[in-house]
Amino acid sequence: MNNQNFIQLSHGGGGLETNQLIQHLFFRYFGNDILNRNEDAATLSFQGPVAMTTDSFTVSPLFFTGGNIGTLAVAGTCNDLAMVGAKPQYLSCSFMIEEGMALSELESVVASMSDTMNQTGSLIVCGDTKVVPKGAVDKLFINTTGVGEILRENISAHQIKPGDVILVSRDIGRHGACILAARESLRLEQPIESDCAVLWPVVEELLKQQVELHAMRDATRGGLAAVLNEWCQTSGIQMALEESAIPVDDSVRGLCELFGFEPYDLANEGSFVLAVPERHAQKALDVLQQFHSEAALIGQVSAGTTNRPVLHSPWGSRRYLDFPAGELLPRIC
Amino acid sequence: MNNQNFIQLSHGGGGLETNQLIQHLFFRYFGNDILNRNEDAATLSFQGPVAMTTDSFTVSPLFFTGGNIGTLAVAGTCNDLAMVGAKPQYLSCSFMIEEGMALSELESVVASMSDTMNQTGSLIVCGDTKVVPKGAVDKLFINTTGVGEILRENISAHQIKPGDVILVSRDIGRHGACILAARESLRLEQPIESDCAVLWPVVEELLKQQVELHAMRDATRGGLAAVLNEWCQTSGIQMALEESAIPVDDSVRGLCELFGFEPYDLANEGSFVLAVPERHAQKALDVLQQFHSEAALIGQVSAGTTNRPVLHSPWGSRRYLDFPAGELLPRIC
Numbered sequence: 001m002n003n004q005n006f007i008q009l010s011h012g013g014g015g016l017e018t019n020q021l022i023q024h025l026f027f028r029y030f031g032n033d034i035l036n037r038n039e040d041a042a043t044l045s046f047q048g049p050v051a052m053t054t055d056s057f058t059v060s061p062l063f064f065t066g067g068n069i070g071t072l073a074v075a076g077t078c079n080d081l082a083m084v085g086a087k088p089q090y091l092s093c094s095f096m097i098e099e100g101m102a103l104s105e106l107e108s109v110v111a112s113m114s115d116t117m118n119q120t121g122s123l124i125v126c127g128d129t130k131v132v133p134k135g136a137v138d139k140l141f142i143n144t145t146g147v148g149e150i151l152r153e154n155i156s157a158h159q160i161k162p163g164d165v166i167l168v169s170r171d172i173g174r175h176g177a178c179i180l181a182a183r184e185s186l187r188l189e190q191p192i193e194s195d196c197a198v199l200w201p202v203v204e205e206l207l208k209q210q211v212e213l214h215a216m217r218d219a220t221r222g223g224l225a226a227v228l229n230e231w232c233q234t235s236g237i238q239m240a241l242e243e244s245a246i247p248v249d250d251s252v253r254g255l256c257e258l259f260g261f262e263p264y265d266l267a268n269e270g271s272f273v274l275a276v277p278e279r280h281a282q283k284a285l286d287v288l289q290q291f292h293s294e295a296a297l298i299g300q301v302s303a304g305t306t307n308r309p310v311l312h313s314p315w316g317s318r319r320y321l322d323f324p325a326g327e328l329l330p331r332i333c
Numbered sequence: 334m335n336n337q338n339f340i341q342l343s344h345g346g347g348g349l350e351t352n353q354l355i356q357h358l359f360f361r362y363f364g365n366d367i368l369n370r371n372e373d374a375a376t377l378s379f380q381g382p383v384a385m386t387t388d389s390f391t392v393s394p395l396f397f398t399g400g401n402i403g404t405l406a407v408a409g410t411c412n413d414l415a416m417v418g419a420k421p422q423y424l425s426c427s428f429m430i431e432e433g434m435a436l437s438e439l440e441s442v443v444a445s446m447s448d449t450m451n452q453t454g455s456l457i458v459c460g461d462t463k464v465v466p467k468g469a470v471d472k473l474f475i476n477t478t479g480v481g482e483i484l485r486e487n488i489s490a491h492q493i494k495p496g497d498v499i500l501v502s503r504d505i506g507r508h509g510a511c512i513l514a515a516r517e518s519l520r521l522e523q524p525i526e527s528d529c530a531v532l533w534p535v536v537e538e539l540l541k542q543q544v545e546l547h548a549m550r551d552a553t554r555g556g557l558a559a560v561l562n563e564w565c566q567t568s569g570i571q572m573a574l575e576e577s578a579i580p581v582d583d584s585v586r587g588l589c590e591l592f593g594f595e596p597y598d599l600a601n602e603g604s605f606v607l608a609v610p611e612r613h614a615q616k617a618l619d620v621l622q623q624f625h626s627e628a629a630l631i632g633q634v635s636a637g638t639t640n641r642p643v644l645h646s647p648w649g650s651r652r653y654l655d656f657p658a659g660e661l662l663p664r665i666c
Contacts, residue, residue, distance in 0.1 A: 013663070040416040041419060044384070052377055053373060084376070092385060092386070132471070138465070143387070143427050234371070325349040330342045
């Protein structure tokens, strides 16, 4: 075993070895004019209002069907910016690494981050590397924090109005189901692929097509159920949802039945929910379907005092879509 | 044992319990108009160029003489902004918490963060909470990422020129020595207090007094030795340092002798190094000494091709101050 191939504590000491890791790995994949200045802080400039968001990624396993912790770390933070109408421009990136991690694994993660960045046109402009002794962290955590100019203002959970329609950008529950399958070492005929993806291209197209957007949110931890409950509470509205209209892949549905999960509670990492005025429903759906044919209109907002989303079954029954509670799947993202 | 007093996996699930933790703990201490909007991303506005920096904190133990991981997490990131002449304005904050952590401990950390924020006038505008199963992280890691307007441009390691003098803002090595003593459970007559502190007030005064500042850097991991070596390499200069002029507290010096460390290699969390033109040396020193009487002029820059700092002893001998290498103290910040 060659020690050169594994992360050592000295890689995080702030001395010679840290400098080498930064120069030979991070700058090689992430290098750009701002990062390369290598100051205590990056210098940026903006024309208008700026959005800022942060996320730490602790997913286990690090690699899964359709992505890894690196793709998640870039997509997740860029998506949070896109959801408020902001272009993902600048990211910080902080690695917390367990001593003994294979450098080749770290390099795979870093390479995926670089590929995912390229899909959004964003740049990593500052970073940090910590190495902790064996056992102090499970392999690798990554924090990314993003900033970007807001190109369309007032997209917010506070803007949802009675009459608005609710759409989802694609079938839901894939990321949660994918991690669950990996965690349980299930041998599925067809592996479930995470939906992990950057949403900026579809949001950019919605903006370009002048679709009026009241609210958007990516349905990550807590899934569709958490987003819709938060929206009902924030805007003081209620929602009627057609259960049969909510797109769920058969593989995800099967896994949910096996483990007693609801697909609405499962995390997504490349699917989002939209509230748009009814007259823009078709225009929004047309754009969404250019990217994913499963995009669908799933319900409508009404005035009301219960502030909860209601699921309507094809057989005429109704039930509340509850806020997810209790121990869902840990380390999903 | 009441489970209500400990962090559960459900606190990080993105559902009901996560919401309660955010509302009842984080918003209670950090609440402000921007954070309280509770969107996917915060909305900020800036007038001029903006600095951005990130740091993850993994210090062990979480609590030490003179601070805790929370004071470090706010001071560390605010200080990186101050070092490039930027006012610390907006911070993101991400908690990675081990299942089973006492809520009272987490609350102490959060309360310290709030106190430290108040000393800089900065705000936490967005956040993230992850809870991982027991053993996946050692108690608590925190990432903070900061942005703020640059009030004085071109403070940079690239601006150091032959003839500049080098100053330190106070005695060095305290934070590293404090953590070392805590880690070794040393019972010292007088505990060594970390220098952990926000540097914005002293930087603000330097700016106000129109002190010309070529470069500033807080001497964190890698200590004074890492900063001076990086400066020599970046600016292609060399430095002569008077060893006897570098302020080191006797307690820190004693611990270094005991463990075979150099005080120049030990981390600081509230001490910084400055390069200023010689004609502003006294003015700079006067401001620094208003905050810490130990502030001192320690050396001078010269043109040269070795690009390394040289220590001059009181007995006329000289040696290179080397870049720290190897396993220094892990989890120092």
